[in-house]
Amino acid sequence: MPGSAADIRRQIPKMDKVLVWPLLAPLAASATHHELRDAVREVLDQLRCQLVSGSTPDLSPHHIVHLVADQLRRAQAPSLRRVINGSGIVIHTNLGRSPLALAAETAFKETAWGYSNLEFDLERGERGERYVHVERLLCALTGAEAALVVNNNAAAVLLALSGLANGREVIVSRGELVEIGGSFRIPDVMRQSGATLVEVGTTNRTHPRDYRNAITEQTALLLKVHTSNFAVVGFTAEVQTAEMVQIGRQAGLPTMVDAGSGCLIDLTRFGIPGEATVQEHLKAGADLVTFSGDKLLGGPQAGLIVGSGAIIGRLKRHQLLRALRIDKLTLAALEATLRLYRDERQALASIPTLRMLTCSLEELDTRMRRMLRRLRRQLPPGISLKPASGTSSPGGGSFPLLQLPTRLIEVTVPGLSANRLEEALLATTPPVVGRIQHDRFLLDLRTLADDDLPFVTTALAQVLEQQP
Numbered sequence: 194m195p196g197s198a199a200d201i202r203r204q205i206p207k208m209d210k211v212l213v214w215p216l217l218a219p220l221a222a223s224a225t226h227h228e229l230r231d232a233v234r235e236v237l238d239q240l241r242c243q244l245v246s247g248s249t250p251d252l253s254p255h256h257i258v259h260l261v262a263d264q265l266r267r268a269q270a271p272s273l274r275r276v277i278n279g280s281g282i283v284i285h286t287n288l289g290r291s292p293l294a295l296a297a298e299t300a301f302k303e304t305a306w307g308y309s310n311l312e313f314d315l316e317r318g319e320r321g322e323r324y325v326h327v328e329r330l331l332c333a334l335t336g337a338e339a340a341l342v343v344n345n346n347a348a349a350v351l352l353a354l355s356g357l358a359n360g361r362e363v364i365v366s367r368g369e370l371v372e373i374g375g376s377f378r379i380p381d382v383m384r385q386s387g388a389t390l391v392e393v394g395t396t397n398r399t400h401p402r403d404y405r406n407a408i409t410e411q412t413a414l415l416l417k418v419h420t421s422n423f424a425v426v427g428f429t430a431e432v433q434t435a436e437m438v439q440i441g442r443q444a445g446l447p448t449m450v451d452a453g454s455g456c457l458i459d460l461t462r463f464g465i466p467g468e469a470t471v472q473e474h475l476k477a478g479a480d481l482v483t484f485s486g487d488k489l490l491g492g493p494q495a496g497l498i499v500g501s502g503a504i505i506g507r508l509k510r511h512q513l514l515r516a517l518r519i520d521k522l523t524l525a526a527l528e529a530t531l532r533l534y535r536d537e538r539q540a541l542a543s544i545p546t547l548r549m550l551t552c553s554l555e556e557l558d559t560r561m562r563r564m565l566r567r568l569r570r571q572l573p574p575g576i577s578l579k580p581a582s583g584t585s586s587p588g589g590g591s592f593p594l595l596q597l598p599t600r601l602i603e604v605t606v607p608g609l610s611a612n613r614l615e616e617a618l619l620a621t622t623p624p625v626v627g628r629i630q631h632d633r634f635l636l637d638l639r640t641l642a643d644d645d646l647p648f649v650t651t652a653l654a655q656v657l658e659q660q661p
């Protein structure tokens with residue numbers, strides 16, 4: 194029965210009393226008085242709520258101090274933390290998209306620790322440009338005349354539209370007016386850039402004549418947008434880059450492709466078909482191609498722009514560039530990632546995103562068996578670990594329909610539903626993210642690295658420990 198307000202006040206110890214409990218002294222050593230006060234207040238508030246709702250929490254000083262210690266740990270932990278991804282979604286936007294290759298991490302650290310030639314031309318001993326560090330590399334890899342990098346692909350699209358079409362019209366197919374998660378919508382970006390959107394065709398079919406008929410004196414650009422996170426199937430027609438370029442050239446207009454994920458390697462032979470590479474868009478004549486650094490490229494968050502020297506020259510002089518410019522740490526990680534692409538085999542072997550996407554079923558099978566063996570050896574028998582098969586998703590707005598066959602471990606803890614197990618694993622250090630399918634909690638081996646195994650083991654052990 195919920196007690197009266199006065200009853201409850203009597204049962205809960207006073208904050209000032211708790212703060213001078215000798216039991217609390219060890220915690221006071223590792224926290225400021227302020228932090229300790231906040232933690233005690235939070236715990237007493239929670240206990241009060243529990244009493245009000247009619248439950249009977251343990252109010253012994255020992256338990257209260259234990260709760261305060263937990264609360265302090267949570268309050269003192271950094272907010273942005275490492276997470277183990279067992280979800281099977283490779284480019285998981287909420288989990289930070291692409292983990293970086295070792296080479297990128299090294300470059301990042303070196304740049305972070307000291308000064309660098311970020312905007313300093315070492316040969317001439319004078320002021321230089323931050324963009325030069327990746328421009329030659331990007332041109333060599335894609336066949337473009339020029340390149341420019343900014344904060345992310347949304348910024349790349351905004352800069353390009355603003356630079357090429359401010360106050361004029363841009364023609365886009367209705368089937369390509371995409372919204373990417375996190376409120377990036379083509380019509381909205383278009384408005385921001387000062388360009389006017391001219392929609393052509395229908396949701397499922399757009400023809401060359403639709404573009405031709407929409408061209409006016411006001412037209413500045415033809416835009417093709419990669420439909421990253423959905424697919425139009427059935428009775429469809431889409432105008433390919435080469436044909437758009439031809440229509441544009443006849444009218445003296447440039448064509449831009451927002452390639453979204455921006456793949457540099459054709460992944461068809463790994464069972465991942467259907468994505469035109471950046472090189473192919475350029476070969477087809479696109480004047481400008483923009484894409485993300487942290488999707489299929491497997492690098493840091495960045496927006497890459499490649500294409501015509503004259504157009505990119507204009508964008509380099511655009512006012513907006515200063516506000517969208519890439520940070521030096523990102524630039525270091527991006528250059529190191531791009532350098533890996535000079536040798537395709539090296540890129541596939543050492544860029545985590547590509548490695549996870551192209552991992553063979555045999556390899557996943559081996560990893561699953563190895564992981565099961567070690568988990569079973571290290572965890573108490575209270576837990577059930579079963580091999581399972583299923584599919585993983587590339588994620589990150591790439592290949593929306595593609596499901597990659599994978600291997601999974603089904604985890605069951607007696608007395609815990611799949612949902613409760615999921616919650617418990619999100620509260621461990623580091624948190625482990627899995628997925629639930631048909632009421633089963635699953636860990637996908639595609640996104641778990643061997644290095645993650647000790648963390649998965651500790652997390653599961655922590656969950657078991659908390660079980661009565």
Ligand SMILES: *Cc1c(COP(=O)(O)O)cnc(C)c1O
Nearest residue numbers: 345346347419421453454485590
């Ligand atoms: C992901 C995506 C964007 C946004 O890229 P960010 O790097 O996340 O800013 C823009 N256009 C398309 C087609 C995309 O797939």
